[in-house]
Amino acid sequence: xxxxxxxxxxxxxxxxxxxxxxxxxxxxxxxxxxxxxxxxxxxxxxxxxxxxxxxxxxxxxxxxxxxxxxxxxxxxxxxxxxxxxxxxxxxxxxxxxxxxxxxxxxxxxxxxxxxxxxxxxxxxxxxxxxxxxxxxxxxxxxxxxxxxxxxxxxxxxxxxxxxxxxxxxxxxxxxxxxxxxxxxxxxxxxxxxxxxxxxxxxxxxxxxxxxxxxxxxxxxxxxxxxxxxxxxxxxxxxxxxxxxxxxxxxxxxxxxxxxxxxxxxxxxxxxxxxxxxxxxxxxxxxxxxxxxxxxxxxxxxxxxxxxxxxxxxxxxxxxxxxxxxxxxxxxxxxxxxxxxxxxxxxxxxxxxxxxxxxxxxxxxxxxxxxxxxxxxxxxxxxxxxxxxxxxxxxxxxxxxxxxxxxxxxxxxxxxxxxxxxxxxxxxxxxxxxxxxxxxxxxxxxxxxxxxxxxxxxxxxxxxxxxxxxxxxxxxxxxxxxxxxxxxxxx
Amino acid sequence: xxxxxxxxxxxxxxxxxxxxxxxxxxxxxxxxxxxxxxxxxxxxxxxxxxxxxxxxxxxxxxxxxxxxxxxxxxxxxxxxxxxxxxxxxxxxxxxxxxxxxxxxxxxxxxxxxxxxxxxxxxxxxxxxxxxxxxxxxxxxxxxxxxxxxxxxxxxxxxxxxxxxxxxxxxxxxxxxxxxxxxxxxxxxxxxxxxxxxxxxxxxxxxxxxxxxxxxxxxxxxxxxxxxxxxxxxxxxxxxxxxxxxxxxxxxxxxxxxxxxxxxxxxxxxxxxxxxxxxxxxxxxxxxxxxxxxxxxxxxxxxxxxxxxxxxxxxxxxxxxxxxxxxxxxxxxxxxxxxxxxxxxxxxxxxxxxxxxxxxxxxxxxxxxxxxxxxxxxxxxxxxxxxxxxxxxxxxxxxxxxxxxxxxxxxxxxxxxxxxxxxxxxxxxxxxxxxxxxxxxxxxxxxxxxxxxxxxxxxxxxxxxxxxxxxxxxxxxxxxxxxxxxxxxxx
Numbered sequence: 001x002x003x004x005x006x007x008x009x010x011x012x013x014x015x016x017x018x019x020x021x022x023x024x025x026x027x028x029x030x031x032x033x034x035x036x037x038x039x040x041x042x043x044x045x046x047x048x049x050x051x052x053x054x055x056x057x058x059x060x061x062x063x064x065x066x067x068x069x070x071x072x073x074x075x076x077x078x079x080x081x082x083x084x085x086x087x088x089x090x091x092x093x094x095x096x097x098x099x100x101x102x103x104x105x106x107x108x109x110x111x112x113x114x115x116x117x118x119x120x121x122x123x124x125x126x127x128x129x130x131x132x133x134x135x136x137x138x139x140x141x142x143x144x145x146x147x148x149x150x151x152x153x154x155x156x157x158x159x160x161x162x163x164x165x166x167x168x169x170x171x172x173x174x175x176x177x178x179x180x181x182x183x184x185x186x187x188x189x190x191x192x193x194x195x196x197x198x199x200x201x202x203x204x205x206x207x208x209x210x211x212x213x214x215x216x217x218x219x220x221x222x223x224x225x226x227x228x229x230x231x232x233x234x235x236x237x238x239x240x241x242x243x244x245x246x247x248x249x250x251x252x253x254x255x256x257x258x259x260x261x262x263x264x265x266x267x268x269x270x271x272x273x274x275x276x277x278x279x280x281x282x283x284x285x286x287x288x289x290x291x292x293x294x295x296x297x298x299x300x301x302x303x304x305x306x307x308x309x310x311x312x313x314x315x316x317x318x319x320x321x322x323x324x325x326x327x328x329x330x331x332x333x334x335x336x337x338x339x340x341x342x343x344x345x346x347x348x349x350x351x352x353x354x355x356x357x358x359x360x361x362x363x364x365x366x367x368x369x370x371x372x373x374x375x376x377x378x379x380x381x382x383x384x385x386x387x388x389x390x391x392x393x394x395x396x397x398x399x400x401x402x403x404x405x406x407x408x409x410x411x412x413x414x415x416x417x418x419x420x421x422x423x424x425x426x427x428x429x430x431x432x433x434x435x436x437x438x439x440x441x442x443x444x445x446x447x448x449x450x451x452x453x454x455x456x457x458x459x460x461x462x463x464x465x466x467x468x469x470x471x472x473x474x475x476x477x478x479x480x481x482x483x484x485x486x487x488x489x490x
Numbered sequence: 491x492x493x494x495x496x497x498x499x500x501x502x503x504x505x506x507x508x509x510x511x512x513x514x515x516x517x518x519x520x521x522x523x524x525x526x527x528x529x530x531x532x533x534x535x536x537x538x539x540x541x542x543x544x545x546x547x548x549x550x551x552x553x554x555x556x557x558x559x560x561x562x563x564x565x566x567x568x569x570x571x572x573x574x575x576x577x578x579x580x581x582x583x584x585x586x587x588x589x590x591x592x593x594x595x596x597x598x599x600x601x602x603x604x605x606x607x608x609x610x611x612x613x614x615x616x617x618x619x620x621x622x623x624x625x626x627x628x629x630x631x632x633x634x635x636x637x638x639x640x641x642x643x644x645x646x647x648x649x650x651x652x653x654x655x656x657x658x659x660x661x662x663x664x665x666x667x668x669x670x671x672x673x674x675x676x677x678x679x680x681x682x683x684x685x686x687x688x689x690x691x692x693x694x695x696x697x698x699x700x701x702x703x704x705x706x707x708x709x710x711x712x713x714x715x716x717x718x719x720x721x722x723x724x725x726x727x728x729x730x731x732x733x734x735x736x737x738x739x740x741x742x743x744x745x746x747x748x749x750x751x752x753x754x755x756x757x758x759x760x761x762x763x764x765x766x767x768x769x770x771x772x773x774x775x776x777x778x779x780x781x782x783x784x785x786x787x788x789x790x791x792x793x794x795x796x797x798x799x800x801x802x803x804x805x806x807x808x809x810x811x812x813x814x815x816x817x818x819x820x821x822x823x824x825x826x827x828x829x830x831x832x833x834x835x836x837x838x839x840x841x842x843x844x845x846x847x848x849x850x851x852x853x854x855x856x857x858x859x860x861x862x863x864x865x866x867x868x869x870x871x872x873x874x875x876x877x878x879x880x881x882x883x884x885x886x887x888x889x890x891x892x893x894x895x896x897x898x899x900x901x902x903x904x905x906x907x908x909x910x911x912x913x914x915x916x917x918x919x920x921x922x923x924x925x926x927x928x929x930x931x932x933x934x935x936x937x938x939x940x941x942x943x944x945x946x947x948x949x950x951x952x953x954x955x956x957x958x959x960x961x962x963x964x965x966x967x968x969x970x971x972x973x974x975x976x977x978x979x980x
Contacts, residue, residue, distance in 0.1 A: 031802070064794060069763030082764070101832050103745070103779065105698045105721070108836055115652050115842040123646060130647055138643035145639060146632065153628035156613060156952065157620055157819040162605050193683060193845035200844050208595045209699045209722065226843045231595070232699065255593070273559030274572065289593065304554060312521070329647040331850035345604065346594050352605040353716045354690050354844065355683035360821035362849060462646065 004042050004050035007034045011051060018053050023061045030070050030081055037083040041071065107209075113226050119439070124467050127439030128266065128415045128459035129296070131326050135385060140374050141328075141365070148364035162352040163344075164191025164336070165363040171370035172322070172336050178376070179298055182310045182320050184338045190347050191358050195295055195323035195335040199224045199258075201350045202291055202319050203231035205343065206256055210234070214256040217245055219446035221265040224258055224293065237448045240264055242409060244271030247278040256289045257282070261309055262297030266446045266457040268410030268417045273306055280309065283317035290318045295413075296326040298379045301387050302411030316340035324366065326414055326461075327379050334358065334366055390416060392465035393458055396472030404429050404479055408455065417443060417457040425483060426454035432482050436475040494532050494540035497524045501541060508543050513551045520560050520571055527573040531561065597699075603716050609929070614957050617929030618756065618905045618949035619786070621816050625875060630864050631818075631855070638854035652842040653834075654681025654826070655853040661860035662812070662826050668866070669788055672800045672810055674828045680837050681848050685785055685813035685825040689714045689748075691840045692781055692809050693721035695833065696746055700724070704746040707735055709936035711755040714748055714783065727938045730754055732899065734761030737768040746779045747772070751799055752787030756936045756947040758900030758907045763796055770799065773807035780808045785903075786816040788869045791877050792901030806830035814856065816904055816951075817869050824848065824856055880906060882955035883948055886962030894919050894969055898945065907933060907947040915973060916944035922972050926965040929953075 007029055011021050029035040041047075044062060048055035062079055065071040071079040107113075121127060163169065169186035176182035176189075192198040206212065209232025216225050218237035229235060236254055239246045245259050257279060261271035271279075283290050292309045310320035323335035339347050351357070369375055397407050397418055404425070405418035420426045430442050433456045443455040460468065497519055501511050519525040531537075534552060538545035552569055555561040561569040597603075611617060653659065659676040666672035666679075682688040696702065699722025706715050708727035719725060726744055729736045735749050747769060751761035761769075773780050782799045800810035813825035829837050841847070859865055887897050887908055894915070895908035910916045920932050923946045933945040950958065 069796070101836060103777070103833075104695055104836050105702075108695055108839060113843055114835065114839040118651070130649075133643070133645070133647040136643075136647075138639075142636065142639045142643070146636060149628075149632045149635060152821070153623070153626075153632070155623070157623040157626075157821065159620075159820045161608070193848075196843075197845035204720070205594055205598055212595075223843070223846075230694070230840070230843050287593070306559070330649050331642070331647065331847070333845065333847070333849040342591050343593075346591060346598055349598060349604045350720070353603055353686075353713070353720050355687035355823065356713075357821070357823070358683075359823045359849065359852060362852070 004047050005029070005035070009051060011053065019057050019060050019064075022051075022053070022057065023064055026061065026065060027070055030065075035081050037081050039081050040078040041081070043078055107230050107232060113230060121439050124463045125439035126437045126458045126460070126463055126468075126471075128441060128457055128461075129326060129330075130459065130461045131329060131382065131414065132385070132462050133329065135378075135382060136329060137374060137378060141369065144365040144368045144372075144374075145361070147368065148361045151364065152361050160357045160360040160363070162357045163348045164189065164358065165360055165367065167367040167371075168363045169336075171367045173338075175370050175375065176320070176322060176336075176338060179379070180294060180305075180308050180311075180322075182308050182322075182338055184310075184320075188338050188341070188344065190337045190339055190344070190351060191363060192335045192337060192351070193355065193358055194325055194330070194333045195293065195321050196223055196227065197351075197354070198319075198321040198323075198335050198337045199227040199291065199293070200230070201347055201354060202256075202321075202337065203228045203233065204354075205346050205350050206289060207231035207233045212256065213251065213254045214258060215245075215250055215254045216258050216448075217260065217264060218448060219266055219443045219452050220258075220448075221260065221293070221295075222446060224291075225448070228256070228258065235448065239452070240267055240269065242269050243275050244269055245275065245279070247275050247282060250279075250282055252286060254286070254288060256291060258291040258293065259309075260293045260295065262294050262305065263410060263413035265293070265295065266415070266417055266441065266443045267408050267455065268413060268415065268457070269408060270306060270411060276306065276309055276312060280313055280315070280317065283313075284315045288317065292318055292320045294320065295323055297412055298327050299383050299386055299414060300412045301383070301390060305412070310338060316342060319343070324375075327375060327382075328366075328369075332362065332366075334362065386414060386460060389460035389463065389465050389468060392468040393460055393472075396469050400472045400476035401479065404483065405433075405456070414461040415457050415459040417455045420454040420456070423454050428482055429479060430454060430456060432478050433475060436478060437471055494537050495519070495525070499541060501543065509547050509550050509554075512541070512543070512547065513554055516551065516555060517560055520555070525571050527571050529571050530568040531571070533568055597720050597722060603720060611929050614953045615929035616927045616948045616950070616953055616958075616961075618931060618947055618951075619816060619820075620949065620951045621819060621872065621904065622875070622952050623819065625868075625872060626819065627864060627868060631859065634855040634858045634862075634864075635851070637858065638851045641854065642851050650847045650850040650853070652847045653838045654679065654848065655850055655857065657857040657861075658853045659826075661857045663828075665860050665865065666810070666812060666826075666828060669869070670784060670795070670798050670801075670812075672798050672812075672828055674800075674810075678828050678831070678834065680827045680829055680834070680841060681853060682825045682827060682841070683845065683848055684815055684820070684823045685783065685811050686713055686717065687841075687844070688809075688811040688813075688825050688827045689717040689781065689783070690720070691837055691844060692811075692827065693718045693723065694844075695836050695840050696779060697721035697723045702746065703741065703744045704748060705735075705740055705744045706748050706938075707750065707754060708938060709756055709933045709942050710748075710938075711750065711783070711785075712936060714781075715938070718746070718748065725938065729942070730757055730759065732759050733765050734759055735765065735769070737765050737772060740772055742776060744776070744778060746781060748781040748783065749799075750783045750785065752784050752795065753900060753903035755783070755785065756905070756907055756931065756933045757898050757945065758903060758905065758947070759898060760796060760901060766796065766799055766802055770803055770805070770807065773803075774805045778807065782808055782810045784810065784812055787902055788817050789873050789876055789904060790902045791873070791880060795902070800828060806832060809833070814865075817865060817872075818856075818859075822852065822856070824852065876904060876950060879950035879953065879955050879958060882958040883950055883962075886959050890962045890966035891969065894973065895923075895946070904951040905947050905949040907945050910944040910946070913944050918972055919969060920944060920946060922968050923965060926968060927961055 044058040047058045066073045169189040172189045173184050173186045212233050214228045214233040215236045217240050310318045320338040408417045440458045534548040537548045556563045659679040662679045663674050663676045704718045704723040705726045707730050800808045810828040898907045930948045
């Protein structure tokens with residue numbers, strides 16, 4: 001007796017799986033064309049005999065394939081294979097072709113947007129913008145999360161408001177008023193999934209693709225640039241000097257200006273009051289909007305901070321963006337926008353479209369963390385710890401690296417930058433610094449153009465003072481050798 | 491002696507706050523122009539005498555204002571008010587003008603995108619797509635969250651991978667393979683903030699504003715439409731019949747087809763195998779992409795489910811979108827995409843730009859919830875609970891409402907729809923149904939056009955079987971009266 005199907009069928013010994021296996025194999029054969037469309041299946045009796053299974057098993061499998069639409073039943077006759085597009089096994093699934101796939105919207109057809117590959121760094125390192133986990137009150141946070149989970153388990157499931165949980169907006173408004181003199185109420189606050197989402201939402205709301213010009217700092221924080229570029233903005237990089245963004249160089253047709261006035265990313269300078277006023281005046285005159293990114297302004301080491309742009313603004317031009325990534329931890333993914341009233345409903349609509357809302361339990365726990373004073377206490381404690389590290393960094397830069405590096409004045413945040421005194425030596429100095437000070441970054445990596453003064457930014461979020469001192473001591477000897485060698489060689 | 495300043499200064503009695511108050515009042519006066527630019531401040535001695543404070547206090551305040559840039563120091567002379575844009579107190583902050591502000595990108599200048607206002611509903615109601623919190627294993631979830639929090643407190647702070655935590659992607663791949671025969675590995679999975687973010691990311695990656703045509707179901711789930719529209723897509727609404735989307739009516743230039751094949755939202759029909767094949771054939775022929783939204787396909791009440799489009803796809807055309815909003819709870823905000831290999835890096839780049847990554851602790855807890863079998867167990871338990879409610883709903887619709895409503899065949903999910911038998915009576919029947927069955931929705935509210943058969947969708951996620959029965963009984967009497975009255979009146 002020849003085979004009952006035009007392909008081998010191999011069934012398992014275990015009885016329980018016979019029907020399942022036969023179904024899988026027949027379906028696969030229909031899908032890949034071994035059982036062609038409109039062909040007739042052999043009679044159930046014949047199949048049962050040929051395969052040595054109960055006829056009822058075959059009947060069941062045929063019925064299933066009919067129910068699923070793979071077979072067409074025909075009264076009193078053999079069922080027929082249905083007609084539909086077959087799987088084509090000849091063609092393997094398409095391989096990854098990266099970001100330049102022609103189906104992608106044009107803004108994504110550039111590696112510029114892709115996340116940078118993860119770096120392998122020693123646990124204590126100079127990387128920027130990561131706070132220290134060793135001093136966070138994990139026990140308090142766990143307790144507040146447990147409370148929030150318990151509370152939520154007693155309430156019916158629901159989607160939360162897109163703008164954010166009211167208790168958290170209330171707490172953020174008080175926190176922003178207290179810590180940064182940002183005048184707002186809970187109504188003005190929109191909770192976001194980190195500051196990055198805040199930029200992304202603002203960009204999507206305000207940018208008309210291919211038209212809206214957005215001024216960004218040069219050098220500046222690349223992910224903010226990415227958010228505006230992804231929305232289709234035309235980016236206008238503007239230089240930063242020791243007073244912050246060079247506001248007098250703003251083209252009149254710029255509609256949005258994105259700045260880090262408390263602590264410029266990455267140079268660390270504070271925008272002077274004069275520049276702040278000029279920027280607000282520019283916004284007023286041109287009906288432009290200012291995005292104020294205050295990512296680590298809570299950590300102040302100098303005297304009184306300059307007022308936030310939001311505080312000085314009287315024309316509803318400023319979107320103030322804050323985050324808990326530095327004051328708490330980045331994987332929390334919680335940030336916020338204090339938005340002008342005219343933009344609030346719009347921003348909430350974008351948030352709703354983007355991801356409905358932020359997870360509600362974490363929002364409640366965060367509200368309690370702020371309200372009960374844990375955030376303020378933690379920031380105060382960390383400020384003094386970071387101040388010690390910053391002091392060690394400044395001392396070391398002056399004592400050991402004075403001939404090569406000049407610290408850029410800065411009074412806040414989790415990192416400090418230093419310029420290369422002799423730009424001509426930058427090609428030798430910068431790589432040496434980055435090799436010794438793991439995690440430190442060249443400010444050139446924050447620039448769109450090549451037209452910036454060479455500098456290196458050192459983070460002190462996760463490194464201890466003695467490690468800073470030791471690293472800079474070693475670095476000095478390396479630079480001594482390298483630049484002496486360079487001089488001798490030249 | 492006349493006033494020392496051209497405005498009254500009122501200082502508190504308590505000595506500790508004198509400098510603070512004087513600083514605040516002088517700064518406010520500078521900002522609002524009562525102390526005009528370039529004017530000279532009175533000598534510190536004079537101010538101290540006039541206000542009855544120590545001269546040193548005044549010196550401190552002047553120094554502070556100089557440091558902040560409000561005053562220009564002049565050697566041996568009175569300080570001068572700096573020149574910069576003043577606060578203009580005359581103009582009140584702009585009031586909320588809603589979504590049609592001209593600065594907004596044009597896609598947002600429509601109320602179509604805004605979240606619908608929250609409805610006040612009784613706790614047990616017919617609303618769609620909300621699961622029941624009374625049967626969720628809250629204790630297990632709390633324990634897994636506590637474990638994840640403890641684990642994370644021992645690790646250095648860091649940004650997590652944009653694609654999602656590896657353990658969760660692994661668990662999702664196994665879950666999707668097991669529950670829905672979706673063939674994938676952890677590499678193919680991208681974790682999103684709910685299914686809504688999945689649609690939003692896909693839309694942003696694939697839609698070129700003003701060019702890309704996207705076919706959507708009519709009626710269909712409005713937030714998915716919003717995501718594509720926000721990305722600038724041209725929406726093509728296509729009718730849905732008892733076999734699902736009318737695939738043969740797809741215009742050739744459609745690049746993306748968004749469907750809910752397991753359980754059409756809102757009609758509840760399953761897409762037939764024939765239509766599934768035709769849709770994949772369309773995608774192959776036109777190099778189009780299919781977005782398969784499987785939002786509640788885990789809850790199956792019929793026989794074997796039809797294969798997912800992703801399972802049938804051999805051309806890397808399908809983006810499979812899943813969510814834990816129905817199988818767990820919506821405020822968790824966790825969903826995922828199983829993406830074709832060619833789109834994966836692109837999609838991760840969009841996620842990175844949108845919000846860096848989803849919060850890491852919840853991702854870890856969710857991974858454990860899936861891996862330890864809690865999700866599968868919970869879905870199994872809920873399936874039998876929902877089956878009972880669905881049975882009561884079908885019984886009630888047939889027994890009580892047969893003359894007016896006809897259930898639409900459906901075998902999955904958390905809701906069931908019924909057509910109005912006589913469309914001419916819909917204007918009387920639909921409002922009556924919605925008034926009695928709180929939370930139920932007219933499918934017309936899911937439509938872009940007015941060209942759909944009138945129907946009502948009833949959710950059974952949060953309502954008990956006996957309440958369903960009682961409501962439909964009451965509804966019958968109301969409809970009886972209304973339509974008899976209508977007939978009499980007509």
